Amino acid sequence: MNMKKIKYWMFAFIVSLTLASCSNEVVEPQQEGNPxxxxxxxxxxxxxxxxxxxxxxxxxxxxxxxxxxxxxxxxxxxxxxxxxxxxxxxxxxxxxxxxxxxxxxxxxxxxxxxxxxxxxxxxxxxxxxxxRAPYPYLILVTADASYPMLPTGQPNEYTVSSAFPSTELPAYIKTPIVDDKGREILFGWNEGEGGVAEGISTDIPFASPSGGTYSVTFNTRTFDASPFFEVVLNGQKMNMLDKDNYQLDIDLVQGEEITFEGLTGWWADPDFFAEGEDKMTFVPISGKYRVTANLPLNYLKVEALIGSNLATLQPDGTGAIWIIGDNIGKPSYTANHVGWNPPKALCMAPVGDKKYQVTVVGGETVSVDAINFKFFHQKDWGGEFGSQSLTSESDIVFVGNGTNGRDNGNLGIIEGKTLTAGKTYVFTVDVSGGINNAVLIVEEK
Structure with missing residues (x-):
């Protein structure tokens, strides 16, 4: 091909590209009219x-x-x-x-x-x-009756006093329709956030500390409501998660006295609370903990924190160790069984020197004839202790390896032996030699 033909071919190619590019340009429509x-x-x-x-x-x-x-x-x-x-x-x-x-x-x-x-x-x-509408009244709606809530004189606040049938008063609140633009507004309980929310009719768990006549109050702007059952730990009011659970993230010091108000006859977990004649003290090492009070079980669950998050086992052996599995639960393994359910995992108490313990009672918080739980690095699936990273010094409890009657890392009771009903056992996991060289010790008290 001679040079003239090459130049002509290149010129034609460039022109065709230019025309193609022009043809792909978006041409906006001409705006017309006068809306x-x-x-x-x-x-x-x-x-x-x-x-x-x-x-x-x-x-x-x-x-x-x-x-x-x-x-x-x-x-x-x-x-x-x-x-x-x-x-x-x-x-x-x-x-x-x-x-x-x-x-x-x-x-x-x-x-x-x-x-x-x-x-x-x-x-x-x-x-x-x-x-915000100045409603002439609100309506407190229970399963059996409705009660008018009248303005208190404070901005957006309404109340009703009555001899309610019980100290517990599950109810939601609704507004009247005040004009032709208005609509009925509902206020109910948001369990996810632990507070009153608009647009739902889930019962708000009102509860009075005493029976007889008492008042229910609600603010239509702030959504503040009362009364609620109050639980106080070391002078700090715990936050209501739902009608059965209250929670507080709190700094606790090993050996300090613990005061607790609002829950009577509650079960004191010996891994976290030592009961004396006239006081109760905190057992684990000093740090930040999440304490959850469960009213139906009268149980204070304690979980270690790192900052505002649940603690995990760190490479240096600090942090937390968690229990997931069968035949164990607090305050009763029958009433509050852990199972293979990570949200119910038990946090072992960090007692110092990179040791973690859980105390159980045969026939109460642990089964006497069979156990099948294991230790995890977090309150979830993930890092866990297996037979390569955990050995047992107990003559009652063994660590499974997948061929000896238990899956790898799961604990079992040695054949021919049992735990004794009513006896106390302290399971200690010692990671002072490294998290891949952990030792399990089981002591009968």
Whole structure:
């Protein structure tokens, strides 16, 4: 091929690429028309939780596409609705005003956007003052009755006093509908967050410390409610998770006196609490712990923390060791069996010198004739002790290797032996020689 032909071929190739590139360019449609809206200010006396109606007259000399209404709290878009506008005329719709917790009264912005088929648009905005409705009453709803809650005189606060049938009063709360824009607002218990939430009717676990006549109070802005059962550990109020469980993350010092209020007849875990004649002291090493009070079981569960997270076994042997498996549970292995269920794992008490212990009583917190649990590095599946990293110095309990009657790492009772009913046994895992050279010691007390 001579040079002229090469140059001609290259020129033709470049031209073809240029034409192809041009043909792929997106050409925006030419905006045409003149969309207009006519809206009267219909937005007075608006409350949180309202369904706000509107009417808009729209017009254009080209086909219209959509009408969108957007509500803003400050710069945040909190609600939106879109209407298809096929032709000129009047359209009606509505937009929801969120209720929300701790939102102060203020002025919202309501924006209307009208768009025609050529993407030409018109906008119009309104300032909308929004306040929390001054309800004349709320309604406390129990399984058997309803009670009116009246304003206390404090902002957004309502109360009812009555000789309720029990100190425990599971109930939810609802509002009346105050005008044609309003709707019924429900307040119930959010178990995931451990507090009152809007939009659900799950019973709130109200509970009074004493029977007879008492008051139930609720604030429609802060969602603060009372009364609730109170559990206090070392002067600190524990947080309610649900009606049965209270929890507190707290720094505890080895040997310090423990005070506990709100739960009587509770079971003192000997791995964490030593009972004396007139006081109770903390057993494990000093550190941060998560204490959970379970009311039905009268049980204080204690779990080691690193910062705000559940502790895990560290490479240097510090942290925590957890128990998952069968035939063990506190305060009773029958009433609160651990099983192969990681959320129910038991935290062994870190007693110092990189040693961890769990104390059990035959026939009460552990089965006497068979055990089948193992030790883990965390409160979940993952790192665990097997027969290569854990040896037993006990003449009662052995470590499984997969061929001796137990899976690798699972504990078992040596054939021909049993634990003794009523006897106390302390299982200690010593990792002072390294986490891959752990030793299990079982002592009968």
């Amino acid at each position: 207009t809206m006519q809206i009267e200010n219909q937005f007075a006396d608006v409350h949180f939780g309202d369904v706000l109606p509107f009417e808009v007259t729209v017009n254009d000399n080209v086909p219209l596409s959509t009408l969108t209404a957007i509500l803003y709290f400050g710069e945040e878009e909190v609600s939106k609705t879109t209407i298809r506008t096929k032709e000129n005329g009047q359209y009606a719709g509505s937009i929801e005003v969120p209720y929300g917790k701790n939102i102060p009264d203020g002025t919202a912005t309501l924006e209307f956007i009208l768009v025609n088929t050529t993407m030409k648009k018109a906008t119009q905005t309104f300032d909308v003052p929004v306040t």
